[in-house]
Amino acid sequence: MAGIKDVARLAGVSPATASRALSGNGSVSARARQAVTSAASELGFIGSYHASSLATGRSRNVGVVLPYVNRWYFSTLLEGANAALMDAGYDLTLYDFQGDRYRETVLGDFLLRKRLDGVIAVSLQLNEHEVKQILSAGIPVVGVGGPLPGMATIRTDDPGIGRQATEHLISLGHTRIAHIGGEHEVGRYFKISTGRRVGYEEAMADAGLPLRDAWSLVSDYTLNDAYAQAKHLLANAAERPTAIFAASDEMAAGALLAARDLGLRIPDELSVIGVDGHEMGEVLGLTTIDQFARQQGTRAVDRLLAQLKPGAEPTEPADELVQTRFIVRSSTAAPYIRARSR
Amino acid sequence: MAGIKDVARLAGVSPATASRALSGNGSVSARARQAVTSAASELGFIGSYHASSLATGRSRNVGVVLPYVNRWYFSTLLEGANAALMDAGYDLTLYDFQGDRYRETVLGDFLLRKRLDGVIAVSLQLNEHEVKQILSAGIPVVGVGGPLPGMATIRTDDPGIGRQATEHLISLGHTRIAHIGGEHEVGRYFKISTGRRVGYEEAMADAGLPLRDAWSLVSDYTLNDAYAQAKHLLANAAERPTAIFAASDEMAAGALLAARDLGLRIPDELSVIGVDGHEMGEVLGLTTIDQFARQQGTRAVDRLLAQLKPGAEPTEPADELVQTRFIVRSSTAAPYIRARSR
DNA sequence: CTGAAAGCGCTAACAT
DNA sequence: ATGTTAGCGCTTTCAG
Numbered sequence: 136m137a138g139i140k141d142v143a144r145l146a147g148v149s150p151a152t153a154s155r156a157l158s159g160n161g162s163v164s165a166r167a168r169q170a171v172t173s174a175a176s177e178l179g180f181i182g183s184y185h186a187s188s189l190a191t192g193r194s195r196n197v198g199v200v201l202p203y204v205n206r207w208y209f210s211t212l213l214e215g216a217n218a219a220l221m222d223a224g225y226d227l228t229l230y231d232f233q234g235d236r237y238r239e240t241v242l243g244d245f246l247l248r249k250r251l252d253g254v255i256a257v258s259l260q261l262n263e264h265e266v267k268q269i270l271s272a273g274i275p276v277v278g279v280g281g282p283l284p285g286m287a288t289i290r291t292d293d294p295g296i297g298r299q300a301t302e303h304l305i306s307l308g309h310t311r312i313a314h315i316g317g318e319h320e321v322g323r324y325f326k327i328s329t330g331r332r333v334g335y336e337e338a339m340a341d342a343g344l345p346l347r348d349a350w351s352l353v354s355d356y357t358l359n360d361a362y363a364q365a366k367h368l369l370a371n372a373a374e375r376p377t378a379i380f381a382a383s384d385e386m387a388a389g390a391l392l393a394a395r396d397l398g399l400r401i402p403d404e405l406s407v408i409g410v411d412g413h414e415m416g417e418v419l420g421l422t423t424i425d426q427f428a429r430q431q432g433t434r435a436v437d438r439l440l441a442q443l444k445p446g447a448e449p450t451e452p453a454d455e456l457v458q459t460r461f462i463v464r465s466s467t468a469a470p471y472i473r474a475r476s477r
Numbered sequence: 478m479a480g481i482k483d484v485a486r487l488a489g490v491s492p493a494t495a496s497r498a499l500s501g502n503g504s505v506s507a508r509a510r511q512a513v514t515s516a517a518s519e520l521g522f523i524g525s526y527h528a529s530s531l532a533t534g535r536s537r538n539v540g541v542v543l544p545y546v547n548r549w550y551f552s553t554l555l556e557g558a559n560a561a562l563m564d565a566g567y568d569l570t571l572y573d574f575q576g577d578r579y580r581e582t583v584l585g586d587f588l589l590r591k592r593l594d595g596v597i598a599v600s601l602q603l604n605e606h607e608v609k610q611i612l613s614a615g616i617p618v619v620g621v622g623g624p625l626p627g628m629a630t631i632r633t634d635d636p637g638i639g640r641q642a643t644e645h646l647i648s649l650g651h652t653r654i655a656h657i658g659g660e661h662e663v664g665r666y667f668k669i670s671t672g673r674r675v676g677y678e679e680a681m682a683d684a685g686l687p688l689r690d691a692w693s694l695v696s697d698y699t700l701n702d703a704y705a706q707a708k709h710l711l712a713n714a715a716e717r718p719t720a721i722f723a724a725s726d727e728m729a730a731g732a733l734l735a736a737r738d739l740g741l742r743i744p745d746e747l748s749v750i751g752v753d754g755h756e757m758g759e760v761l762g763l764t765t766i767d768q769f770a771r772q773q774g775t776r777a778v779d780r781l782l783a784q785l786k787p788g789a790e791p792t793e794p795a796d797e798l799v800q801t802r803f804i805v806r807s808s809t810a811a812p813y814i815r816a817r818s819r
Numbered sequence: 820c821t822g823a824a825a826g827c828g829c830t831a832a833c834a835t
Numbered sequence: 836a837t838g839t840t841a842g843c844g845c846t847t848t849c850a851g
Contacts, residue, residue, distance in 0.1 A: 136591075138828060138829085139828070139829060139830095140828080140829095148837075148838085149837065149838045149839075150828090150829075150830090150838090151829095151830075151831080151837070151838060151839080151840095152836080152837055152838075154829065154830060154831090155830090155836090155837085158830085160830085160831090161831090161836085161837095162836060162837095163836070163837085164836060164837085167836080167837080181589050181590060181591065182590070182828085182829075183531070183590075183591055183827085183828050183829070184590040184591055184592035185527045185530040185531040185536065185591070185592060185827085185828080185829095186531050186827070186828035186829040186830090186843090187828080187829050187830075188527040188829090188843090189525070189527040189528050189531050189827090189828085189829075189830095189843045189844070189845090190828080190829045190830040190831080190842080190843055191829085191830065191831090191843085192843075194527065196570075199571075203556075204546070204552050204555050204556050204559065205549070205552035205553045205555070205556050207547070210546050210547035210552045211547050213546055213547070213571075213573075214545075214546050214547050214573060214575065217546065217571065217573045217575070218573075218575060218578075218579075221579050221582060221583075224586075226570050226587065226592075227570065227571050227572075228538075228568050228569065228570050228571070229541075229555075229559065229569050229570070229571045230569075231555075231556060231559045231560075233556065233559070233560060236560075237560075237563050240563060241563075244566075245568065247523050248523060248524070248525075248526040249478075249523065249525055249526055249527070250526035250527060250568075357756065358756070358757055358760060359756055359757070359759055359760050362760045389760065392760055392761070395737070414699065414700070414701055415700055415701070417701055418700060418701050418704045418731065418734055419734070480844060480845085481844070481845060481846095482844080482845095490821075490822085491821065491822045491823075492822090492844090492845080492846090493821070493822060493823080493824095493846075493847075494820085494821055494822075496845065496846055496847085497820095497821085497846090497847095500845095500846085502846085502847090503820090503821095503847085504820060504821095505820070505821085506820060506821085509820080509821080524844085524845075525843085525844050525845065527843085527844080527845095528827090528843070528844035528845040528846090529844080529845050529846075530827090530845090531827045531828070531829090531843085531844085531845075531846095532826080532827055532844080532845045532846040532847080533827085533845085533846065533847090534827075
């Protein structure tokens, strides 16, 4: 393994100059730079990551913390973050809580080992102690989707999304509208968009429409669970809503499949709207609100790296809203019964 | 930031003893160990990752290289690998090629920085030069699903899977069987289970059944693309196959949705079988061959960590086949036409 | 069992 | 612009 000393010797300069030439920090004559780079490539020199991290205190490595890698929103956001980090020459260390299985481990042991320049925390709910612990460890953090007091965050306007989706259905003439969303309280762990449910409830109330307990479903955000819940919801013709607003596209897909299995025609007998912009929605004809998950990832990285730039500390930990886009497809339309009775 | 010297001082021992007590390497008196541990916790001491990595040459960090994080197989495998690594106290550095966008960057710059104890490479096709480069860097590698000559690998028996799926359809009485699978040649980058296509072709040939070019579809493994291809395939009633074997569940789902949109009844007018064990298959009633993606991830980690144990070098780089399980659901049955004509 | 001392490989003052 | 010198914080021979 060739070290920087070998490179320096071969180039006929000191290790310090070799380091400067290779890193671009400090000024080096063109001649020396040339000699160093060619010596380096001749020896196949690759700098030791740990040695340089130890010396500089920075590791060009950021951690991404999330609850489930294999769910669409998280893996798509992760892909975006990965791309932005690659482009900037950073490594990405992944911490997948797998629900809350590894939550304590990650927060306690891993995150604090001074090996990360920063952290992107997705849908993570921290208690006061944890916030204090991380802030006092001096690790820059950007939170996505989760409310992290005192930290920079980016998130969607969930009540706004819930309201927009619901109002879309109302404007089509629906009055019997159900919602499938996240849990009201997910312990102290993750806060998954109960904001969307709030928006739904507000829009219904504003329109003077009834909220029924039976139409307010709590799911774990998986397609399968939403399928089961929707099937139960839709089974009874008398109690059946004419529209469903699902808090994610995967759940909306579950509802769509349940409706199909019950022989209900979409959108005549049931309208369905989701949230995400999942590619699958194209094929399903799913009306949705795209939340640009990939861009959330790249944006989070951009903000984190901005914090890491030398002399960029004093920025206020701002809370940034990300853009969304309404995409109308064929899964939503005016309710059939109403059209008929006209 | 308390360092190990501070701990040592507080405990009234030397840094060397403190290090031994904390790491468990070398022998330390019970008294000293006690003094050190309590001093450490009193100071909230957390060892510096880079310093210890530099000194020991090991980083408790493994890299996972894969082509697409946000595809089911990869993210599920990743979840398994993450769990196994967490349990063993290792960090996971993620390298997502995003197709081949970051392939060169990762292989050239990132992997060789001596910061990883080992690498798990999923569906990665390396050329000779690259294999040599990595082996000579001395990084232990476990390959999953990709043929990596000279390296330890674990993979499914893809021709066997293709054969089993096809024979299932044949045994039900199908003779007009189409296949949707990966590309024949994906450049020098990834080799995605063309083995399944081989198994399909062999099974058809063995049964004396015709192979038609129009029934051998090449897809990019996404639901949307498979949907489009299946729709085209199924549009012409005269040329229509009675069964489709898709090389993944997501593609099978695409075929299912295409069939539905064409008004074809499943399984009467079309049987569909996939590969994966995707959760979505439960709701779709999809017959499939489960390849236990999550376990592939944990198994890969187990084998890699075994290589990393001190004094475990001399193991042959074995090629290990992983188990699969056939799951029959409602998407496959005897062809309708045949049943009628009996 | 314990301490002293010499690094791991690179970088950042500080001189020149 | 370049070289010299001191570390970064921990681990590990080597003595004792």
